[in-house]
Amino acid sequence: MSEPADGQKHIYLVDGSGFIFRAYHALPPMTRKDGTPVNAVYGFSNMLFKLLQDLGENEKPTHLAVIFDAARKNFRNDIYADYKAHRPPAPEDLVPQFSLIRDAVVAFGVPSIELEGYEADDLIATYAAEARKRGWKVTIVSSDKDLMQLIDDDTELFDSMKNVRIGYDGVEAKFGVTPDKVVDVQSLAGDSVDNVPGVPGIGIKTAAQLINEYGDLDTLLARAGEIKQPKRRESLIEHAEMARISRELVRLAKDAPVEVGLDDFTVHEPEAGPLQAFLDAQQFRSLKVKVNHHYGHDLAATDPVSDAVTVEKTEYVCVTDMDALKGWIKAATEAGQVAVDTETTGLNTSKADLVGVSLSIEPGKACYIPVGHGVMGGDLLAEKPKQIDKAEALAALKPLLEDPAVLKIGQNLKYDMSILAREGIDLHPIDDTMLMSYALDAGLHGHGMDELSSLHLDITPIPFKDVAGTGKKQITFDQVPLDKATDYAAEDADITGRLYRILKPRLAPEQVTTVYETLERPLVPVLSAMERAGIKVDVAELNRLSNEFATGIQKLDEEIQKLAGRPFNVASPKQLGEILFEDMGLKGGKKSSKTGAWTTDAEVLEGLANEGHELPAKVLQFRQFAKLKSTYTDALVAQVNDRTGRVHTSYHLAATTTGRLSSNDPNLQNIPIRTEEGRKIRKAFIAEKGNVLIAADYSQIELRILAHIAGIDALKEAFEKGTDIHAMTASEVFGVPVEGMDPMVRRQAKAINFGIIYGISAFGLARQLGISRGDAQGYIDAYFERFPGIRHYMTETVDGAKEKGYVSTLFGRKCHIKALTDKNPMKRGFGERAAINAPIQGTAADVIRRAMIHMPAALEDAGLTDVRMLLQVHDELVFEAPEGLAEKAVPVIRETMANACAPALELTVPLIVDCGIGKDWEEAH
Incomplete structure (x- = not known):
């Protein structure tokens, strides 16, 4: 890499410790043939190479170094013993990878620095300060917010995973202050991750407001007695010393006693020999190919740790004897992970029977193990085909599917878990590609396998209708010939495994690992157990209700016909529209642009009913009775499971x-x-x-x-005291006392309270309360005037969503x-x-x-x-x-x-x- 044309030297300081943990959490378990875990090594090597590759084509820095943490304990623990006390020890399979990652840096020809008693951030701060003294430009490669305190006119933060560069504006967006005041804000807000105490009750936003108002931490603490808010004032006075201690914890040392100077960080290409030896030792074939292409080294491919998701030819086999099955089980056990899918006779897990199991260990290769084909007989399968006895096959598979050392990967695994649970198999541990996609891209597209396969792999899976037919001629999977069944079922497992290799590495860099690990994956066995438990229904009571609703429907039909003045089909939206807007001449009707018929949906009918029109009000009741009868009283009886005598709903996690x-x-x-x-x-x-x-x-x-x-605050205080929140809102907005309040006034406040959550309009509130749009707008205006923080939240949320394309939960x-x-x-x-x-x-x-x-x-x-x-x-x-x-x-x-x-x-x-x-x-x- 040549020196910049303007002569200014440019150093890149890479947060190596940040790279390590990102790499580890982004990739599934991966081992060399000798059993050594290398997923973090592989991820780190890829990240470092990508950085070097991009810099060689674009930035062309003159100097570069990777900075590591030396140990968990450092000088901050002498200041505050509990600093980072909550952090768990490094995962057991990550520990042996630390030294290999240092080897990777050496192999790529990049200097690496670490120093006992100091964190990587301190060394970065020290080198950045020295570089700035020399007039160099500095880029810090990290996503760590603590490093934002170092940003200035010629120092930026670069998140290489997101390809985002952060300067002054980015710091102000994150902390609400300029970089030179970040330390003061962090001193007040603290940091739960690093166990920096801060001042109780003060978050980032409040801290920024205070620092912007008073200038700096020392001035704020000296004048804390002037603060009007009692809780805030008392907390600052009481915890002033803790704020000062927190400042010492978050402020980065710029004078670490480093022994290696900036001049030793000159950028140069890696030597082919050491780099080839390292990649060979780790068995990183695909990375070697990319490195060879970039540097022009003659790095011949060796045995891979499989990281490919595309294959030229697939190999799907039907397993019909125990020896072959044992071979697949052994291979899956040694691999430590396997994609799993089940085939059954239906979609309802409480009624469907297991027909077969498919497995895939590497891209392009999968097997199908039939266990229930031809059991019930049928036209296509006049004779039961050769297959392993179901009990024997499941007995052989059970140890694998329950092995805690083998990760089972699936698409919507709740279904497979429930099916296998009925066979006495507790499927665990698991990873679910549907839920990974949901955590990553909720709202952007569906998360079914066919859609994900098309989107990420450009593969259209075999449609179910191609193997089972459609309509009245459709057969259940146990009647599908084994050759067709194998291609269909094995492909499902293969594609699931390939999706996993694409989606799992995205979780950490896109910051949804915690969502997936704490809200998605652990809910799968819980919902599976709930679905299997089901709930008992009183069939006699349902039949009685069904008759009651039928009587109500007939009575309402007669009353509606009488009000209409002529017979018509009440269940026909077209005929109803003609009665309302042509025969009766009611106002407010509108025609569908597609059909030309009058619109008679619930919104239209509710609006007419609120105006006092009896016929639309009765139609709404008619429709409700009809829905209750068809959807619940009739349907629930039909859905009672013959085996359990209960109904078993199916929950959708990603809908x-x-x-x-x-x-x-x-x-x-x-x-x-x-x-x-x-x-x-x-x-x-x-x-x-x-x-x-x-x-x-x-x-x-x-x-x-x-x-x-x-x-x-008013709402929080009301909830804290257990106050009637709707009566309190009515009192605040309409200026009426809670005692002796008109129930209608409380109802109006309740409608606003809940309506605000859904961004209700004046039109919507007017329709709901049966009042004029002007009055409804007045209520909403009064509400926002009393609670301005809610309008601020709404405006800020919409603006942020437009900028990012998404909103986030807490x-x-x-x-x-x-x-x-x-x-x-x-x-x-x-x-x-x-x-x-x-x-x-x-x-x-x-x-x-x-x-x-x-x-x-x-x-x-x-x-x-x-x-x-x-x-x-x-x-x-x-x-x-x-x-x-x-x-x-x-x-x-x-x-x-x-x-x-x-x-x-x-x-x-x-x-x-x-x-x-x-x-x-x-x-x-």
Whole structure:
């Protein structure tokens, strides 16, 4: 690399320790043939090579060095003994890779520096300061926010994984202050990751406001008594010394006693011999190919650690004898990971039978193990084909599928886990490509295998209809001939394995590893157990309700026909539109641009009903009765499982943008519980004899999260005191006393409270409350005037979403919103409302996910293993418990749900959980 044309020298200082952990967490386990783990070495080597490659083509720095941490303990531990005390030790399989990573740096011809008693950041700060004294330009390659304090006119931070360069503006966007004040802000806010205490109750935003107002930390602490907010003032006075200590912890040393000088960091190309020897020793074939192409070295390929996801030819085999099966099991065990897929007779896990299992260990190679083909006979399979006995095959597979040392990779593994659980196999540990995609790209596209395969691999998998047919001629998979079944099933496992090799490395650099590891993957076995448990329904009660709804439908039909003045089909939207807007001449009708018929959806009918028109109001009731009958009372009876006598809903983890679960067969998320008829449906969900149901529901969780996110002190105080939040809002907005409040006024405030969460418009609020749009706008204006922080939150959230394309929950879940950039103003407005709501609804969804994940262990620790979690519906969990254990279970359930955020997040409002016990779901409320 030549020196820059302007003569100014340019040094790149690489945060080697940051590279190590990014590489380790980004890649799945990977070993050399001798068993040495090398995933971090491989990832680090790729990252370093990519940096060198890019710099050789673009920046052309004159000097470069990689800086490492020498040890966990350093001079900061003498200042504050608990510094970084919460950090766990390095993972066991990472420790032997540290020395190999140092070897990688040497092999690539790059100087590396570390120094006992100092962190890598201190050495970077020291070298950066010296380089600036000499007039050099400095680029620090890291994503560590602590290094932002070093930025100046000729010093920048470069996140090479995201290809983002951060200067003054980036620092101000992150900390709200200029780089020279970052240390003061961090001293106040502290750092939970490094266990820097800071000042309790002061976050980054507040710290930035204070430092900008008072100039620096010392001035602020000296004048702390002038601060108007009592809690803030008291905290600063009480913890002033801790703030000063925190400053010593976060301030980087610029005078570390380094022995190697800047002049020793001159950039030069690596020598071919040492680099080839290193890559050969680690068995990094594909990296050698890339290095050879870039430097022109003659680096012949050797045995690989497989890192390819594309293959020229696939090899799919059908395994029909035990010797072949044992060979695959042995290979998977040695590899330490295997892609797994099951084939069954249907999609309902409580009814489907296992037909076969497919495995893939490396790209392009997979096998299918049939165990249930031709069992029931059929036209295509007149005779049962040769296959391993099901019991023998599963007995051989069970140790592999339960081996804690072998990672099982799948696509929507909850399904396979449930199927295998019925066969006595506990599938673990797992990784799920569907959930990886969901954590990475929620809102951008679907996460089914066909779509992911097309998107990431440019492969269109064999359609199910090509092997099983369609319509009335469609057969179940047990009747598919083995040659077709093998190609179809083995391809599924192969593609899943290839998707894993693409998606897993993205998690860490795109900062969603924690979301995947704490909110997605651990929920899989929990939901699988819930689905298998199911819930009992009272068939007699459902039949009675079905008859009741049928009678109600007939009566309403007669009343509607009478109001219309002529017979028509009430269930026909077209005929209804003609009655309303032509025969009756009602105003406000609009025709569909596609069909030319009058629109008669729920929004139109509700608007007419609110204006006092009786016919549309009765049609709404007619439709509700019809839906309750068809969707629930009739369908639930048909969905009772013959084997268990219960209904088993199926939960979808990756169906919504915000992290909320959805369900089907039956869909329990849409039971209209606000109506008397809807509540009757809940009454049909009952406990088994000798048991009761426990319903545990978060109270107003989304409003509580809004109060926390937007920092609304009045709302937070109300929640802290247990005040009626809607009455308080009505009092604040409308200026009326809580005592003796008109229930209608409280209802209006409740509508605003919940409407604000969804970005409600004046039109929407007017329609909901049956008031004029002008009055509704007045209510909204008064609300924002009383709670300006909410409008600030909404504006800031929408602006941020437009800039990034997504919003985030408090737990880091990314919710992408494509409608924000839509050319259609209506769709764009929908996107803005979605952006406002998603962090709130998404955080609430994350909270209940965490509660569900923690619940099994909490119940087990309390000796309540007979208490089973059955259902999750929005903000509610439903349990079944023996009558004698219910009272003991309630406080465990309530505490687990109330503390679901800990320790990842400390909300500034309490989470309240309402619990009830009853023989049926409605009674439990």
